[in-house]
Amino acid sequence: MAEKGSLAVIELVRSIGHRVNSSVQRLGFAARFFVMILVYSGQSFRRLHLTIREIYFSGFQSLLIILVSGLFIGMVLGMQGYETLQRYGSSEALGVLVALSLTRELGPVVSALLFASRAGSSITAEIGLMKATEQLTAMDMMAVNPIARVVAPRFWGGVISMPLLAALFSAIGVFGGYLVGVVLIGVDEGAFWSQMQGSVDFRFDVWNGIVKSFVFGVAVSLIAVFEGYDATPTAEGVSSSIKRTVVYSALAILALDFVLTSFMFRGL
Amino acid sequence: MSRKLLDLWVGFFVVIGIAALLFLALRVGNLSSANFAETYPLIAKFDNIGGLKVRGPVKSAGVVVGRVADIRFDPQTYEALVTLTIDGRYQFPKDTFASILTAGLLGEQYVGLDAGGDDKMLKPGDVFAKTQSAVVLEKLIGQFMFNKAAEGTEPK
Numbered sequence: 001m002a003e004k005g006s007l008a009v010i011e012l013v014r015s016i017g018h019r020v021n022s023s024v025q026r027l028g029f030a031a032r033f034f035v036m037i038l039v040y041s042g043q044s045f046r047r048l049h050l051t052i053r054e055i056y057f058s059g060f061q062s063l064l065i066i067l068v069s070g071l072f073i074g075m076v077l078g079m080q081g082y083e084t085l086q087r088y089g090s091s092e093a094l095g096v097l098v099a100l101s102l103t104r105e106l107g108p109v110v111s112a113l114l115f116a117s118r119a120g121s122s123i124t125a126e127i128g129l130m131k132a133t134e135q136l137t138a139m140d141m142m143a144v145n146p147i148a149r150v151v152a153p154r155f156w157g158g159v160i161s162m163p164l165l166a167a168l169f170s171a172i173g174v175f176g177g178y179l180v181g182v183v184l185i186g187v188d189e190g191a192f193w194s195q196m197q198g199s200v201d202f203r204f205d206v207w208n209g210i211v212k213s214f215v216f217g218v219a220v221s222l223i224a225v226f227e228g229y230d231a232t233p234t235a236e237g238v239s240s241s242i243k244r245t246v247v248y249s250a251l252a253i254l255a256l257d258f259v260l261t262s263f264m265f266r267g268l
Numbered sequence: 269m270s271r272k273l274l275d276l277w278v279g280f281f282v283v284i285g286i287a288a289l290l291f292l293a294l295r296v297g298n299l300s301s302a303n304f305a306e307t308y309p310l311i312a313k314f315d316n317i318g319g320l321k322v323r324g325p326v327k328s329a330g331v332v333v334g335r336v337a338d339i340r341f342d343p344q345t346y347e348a349l350v351t352l353t354i355d356g357r358y359q360f361p362k363d364t365f366a367s368i369l370t371a372g373l374l375g376e377q378y379v380g381l382d383a384g385g386d387d388k389m390l391k392p393g394d395v396f397a398k399t400q401s402a403v404v405l406e407k408l409i410g411q412f413m414f415n416k417a418a419e420g421t422e423p424k
Contacts, residue, residue: 164285171288
């Protein structure tokens with residue numbers, strides 16, 4: 001009896017140790033993978049149309065979801081913000097509320113979450129399936145570096161698309177707030193824009209939002225290409241690595257957002 | 269899809285992305301108006317700055333003429349050293365009065381400049397001769413209560 005119990009404890013300790021070991025190993029591989037992408041980027045930039053193709057697939061094709069969700073988030077912000085602000089008789093500050101919350105937080109964060117589930121998952125699926133059907137190995141055999149040919153263009157495509165998508169999200173969101181606030185509810189148009197321009201600082205609000213979305217772009221793209229490249233080459237393995245891309249991206253975006261915000265907007 | 273068409277769509281995407289950035293910079297933000305091209309520093313010493321923050325506005329006659337660049341504590345005189353960057357277009361007389369005011373009842377605090385009548389102007393790096401500190405609500409209430417108490421004892 002005691003023999004059995006101690007065996008179970010040993011098994012438990014061993015499984016915990018194995019998990020910690022393998023996740024640290026994966027983290028190390030991810031870091032090495034990131035450096036490899038950077039090293040082979042030069043090679044892949046020489047064939048720029050590969051990256052442009054990926055900007056088309058991950059950036060341009062995400063436009064619809066980004067624009068529609070941005071518009072609706074801006075409209076909801078306009079409605080909810082008006083509801084709260086008019087209680088304190090300061091409904092003219094609606095523009096400030098909409099613009100600040102979009103440029104500082106919602107624009108970068110929500111567009112990165114959408115980007116991770118729209119483009120990140122498809123990148124993982126593509127690379128994972130390439131690995132499962134041994135296309136990556138075939139490339140290696142033909143002396144074509146799969147990181148330079150497949151991974152780096154997808155990574156840079158995501159990194160370049162992300163800030164542009166976040167800026168579009170914020171801009172269309174402000175427009176949505178304008179639609180609801182000024183056109184529908186009837187907040188004074190002059191006050192809406194002038195108070196917004198008075199309180200939104202380009203360097204501190206808009207620029208920090210862009211920096212945030214760039215960091216999110218690097219994180220999401222790296223997670224997506226890494227999970228694809230590291231996928232177990234089976235149907236089940238690819239599906240679970242897609243799941244991991246979405247989950248890890250969301251966690252990384254929210255955690256990084258907290259860290260970046262505490263650096264950028266401390267004491268303001 | 270042919271490469272030409274692909275390039276066209278990607279170009280379109282980049283163009284509207286940059287257009288959105290410009291919209292954020294010029295229409296939403298204040299890149300066009302609030303960046304002073306040339307500035308010069310002035311220093312004001314206050315006994316108490318209240319809730320004044322770096323980057324807060326400096327106003328004269330209600331118009332923003334500069335920003336608070338730096339707030340420091342002077343260990344010799346036990347005063348707050350506030351550095352203001354003033355728009356180069358505006359010059360102020362030597363006897364300009366700098367005070368810390370509050371926008372609205374509970375609004376942000378800013379530095380107000382009341383120009384005097386001196387012929388000589390403040391040069392970059394000069395120190396304001398006269399300043400007025402922020403109004404601290406607790407002190408005000410304390411003073412009011414003290415006065416009330418004093419009034420109460422007078423008639424006897």
